[in-house]
């Protein structure tokens with residue numbers, strides 16, 4: 685696992701209920717240059733978080749703010765969400781990003797590519813997995829979060 689470089693994408697893309705922050709919105713504690721203005725008081729959801737790039741020691745050009753995509757595992761399901769930055773709607777087609785998507789699928793995961801709350805643009809699945817099953821699993825993951833008071837990913841939640 686490598687150190688988070690503070691690119692700020694995880695302060696913008698996910699919903700963070702503890703902060704009343706919706707998906708794809710600026711956190712009120714985030715400065716213009718994407719530094720946390722409330723670092724010592726930031727909620728547990730922020731303290732415990734590391735994106736797929738940071739957890740997996742990926743190359744610098746795959747950093748979310750550089751490649752335009754932030755990957756996230758959906759808790760308890762073999763599904764990854766690939767969140768596109770709004771100004772990079774085609775970032776998932778870049779060869780380096782496609783390489784990650786292909787790797788995840790070869791490992792038996794499905795990948796849901798989205799660019800905003802409830803905006804799926806593509807669902808990619810391993811052979812034998814139906815898109816409808818993936819979408820049902822995401823609904824289940826969101827239901828688990830509601831019931832358990834927990835979260836879909838790392839104390840944050842997704843809407844894909």
Ligand code: SF4
Pocket residue numbers: 688689690691692693694695733734735736737738747748754
């Ligand atoms: S998206 Fe990843 S690299 Fe960027 S601030 Fe969040 S954890 Fe750090």
Ligand code: SF4
Pocket residue numbers: 694695696700703711712713714715719720721722723726727730
């Ligand atoms: S509280 Fe700080 S670390 Fe958490 S989302 Fe807001 S700016 Fe980011």
